[in-house]
Amino acid sequence: SSAAMLDGAFLQLIARTKQRVLLSSEGDLSGRFIETGGAERLTFGPGGDFRVLADADGGLQLGGRFGEARIESPPVGRFNQINGAAALAVLSLLNAGFSADVLSSFRGMARRQTVLHRDLTLTVVEDYAHHPTEITALIDCLRAMEPERRLVVVFQPHRYSRTKQFKHAFADALQAVDQLFLLPVYAAHESELDGGRVVDLVEAFDAEPPEVLSMDPDGIGRLVDSVGTGPVTVAFVGAGDIDHFGGMFTSMHRTEFESSAAWCDFLKGRVSPECVLKQEEPLSNKTTMRIGGAARFYAEPSNLCDLRALLRAAKLFGLETFYLGRGSNLLVPDEGFAGLVIRFSGPAWRRTEVLGSGRLWTAAGVRLKEICGHAAKAGLAGFEFLEGIPGAIGGALRMNAGAMGNWMFDVVERVQFLDEAGQLQDLPKDAFHFGYRKVEEISRGIALGAILKSAEVETEASIRDRMHSYSSSRKESQPRDPSAGCIFKNPHGNFAGKLIDTYGVKGMRVGAAEVSAVHGNFIVNRGGACAADVIELVRQVRAVIHAKSGYVLEPEVLLLGKSWDDVLGEIEPIKEGMNHG
Ligand SMILES: Cc1cc2nc3c(=O)[nH]c(=O)nc-3n(C[C@H](O)[C@H](O)[C@H](O)COP(=O)(O)OP(=O)(O)OC[C@H]3O[C@@H](n4cnc5c(N)ncnc54)[C@H](O)[C@@H]3O)c2cc1C
Incomplete structure (x- = not known):
């Protein structure tokens, strides 16, 4: 059984220990090991060889092998004091003297009774407790620290298996608080388990069942409304990510519930x-x-x-x-x-490194122009088509940017990215589903960087010649005014620019947004255009091209935070007054 394995692990440790073993005088685990093994056994605690007793004034009375002494201002909390007693016993065994205030400088452990906020009416505490015994100890400690305050606990159960095993013990322990809220179980990589969900824990309460909060701004709002004002301690308890929820509650409180300031x-x-x-x-x-x-x-x-x-x-x-x-x-x-x-x-996002064997590491924020420069210098051919595309590598990976008959995934060897679940992935090109201006995995995640591979090695001069000729042909064929590149994707079997040219839409204008006279598939900002102008122009160009050719042009340029389908709606018939050449 797991209890026997636990005992076995301790026994092995004791068997390997040559001189002395210090054990707590409390608890049955220590009792089981007191008579085993060869090393000298000593105990610390209320009835131990190193005697430590809490006194009425909040100090610790030492006795036994310590000799008579008193420790002032020990840390609050039963387990902190037990651990403090162990540390003092070790100091004694090492013959290192200590002063009466030796424990008062202890700042506590991260995620153990961490005070996130304290003012006249509110104390916010966060603690890692995720076992019923720990929770009881924590509640006792919080009551002792601030006996006059109401105690509100938000508990996030950790793992379905543990919740299933201890739900009744959790309910017993948590019933001791004044007001209790639960969060959904933190899975810690476990799959959901019947009997181990938060609803099962709710059912384990005999008295009034606790409310389950969502871990989002609504949950915080609900908590704030329920906690009310008055001297109160709110403790966020659990081993999952409840510390963030506690942090959010604290930030909201500190910034008087102004969410922008709270975010910062x-x-x-x-x-x-x-x-x-x-x-x-x-x-x-x-x-x-x-x-x-x-x-x-x-x-x-x-x-x-x-x-x-x-x-x-x-x-x-x-x-x-x-x-x-x-x-x-x-x-x-x-x-x-x-x-x-x-x-x-x-x-950190602008780093490039030539790796050898024709390969290049590039982080997400490196401009495509810089990649061309590094590659040319290292004699790596095959990246020249990127010259003149004014994006960075992250956007180019997401869009599978392309020109001159090549696209990004022609030169990709591997991509490092965070997937939609936030997991770090480092995958070879074959693992991606890419096509014309789209890479599925990256459109759902975040590209962090990529290893690019050169087609072949050439002299810097010949690579730069090709870059120069691509750049010149861009200058001749593309407008200088601000734009977002090609506004429409090429429809299957045709070219958006050619259709716009053929049907005389070049020069069409809404406000200061204009279909470029240089390249029909560019909408340019002639100075002071607004997004509404561009959107209306896109709508009108689509209407004309659809009416005259039957093609439906889909925007290639992305619209931040919105879907073009929602914004554009159905293609309208050509209206009177549309300036379509
Ligand atoms: C004058 C001009 C010429 C152009 N010529 C071409 C061309 O020849 N070929 C071509 O394909 N495009 C061209 N474009 C369009 C554009 O430059 C490319 O699509 C480019 O790859 C976009 O990169 P960006 O860094 O600007 O991305 P952004 O415009 O900033 O973003 C584009 C998309 O990529 C996403 N994105 C950005 N970074 C990341 C990341 N790290 N992880 C995940 N997603 C990310 C964004 O969320 C967004 O969805 C041109 C644009 C202009 C203005």
């Missing part, structure tokens, strides 16, 4: 100092089209840890997220974006 407050200390966090950040200057409103929340993570923290916070605060590269395939609506825009622009 929550992230402080959870992201690196280099991570940029902003609110109401203008986006037009981060796109090539130079159009659109602001992002309500905006961040530039400086590393993967920052990115993960941002994603966790976005989930908790219920924010939609968008990953921004160079904004060269993007239309930002005039009203902006109510969610979180994450942009990969810090130094």
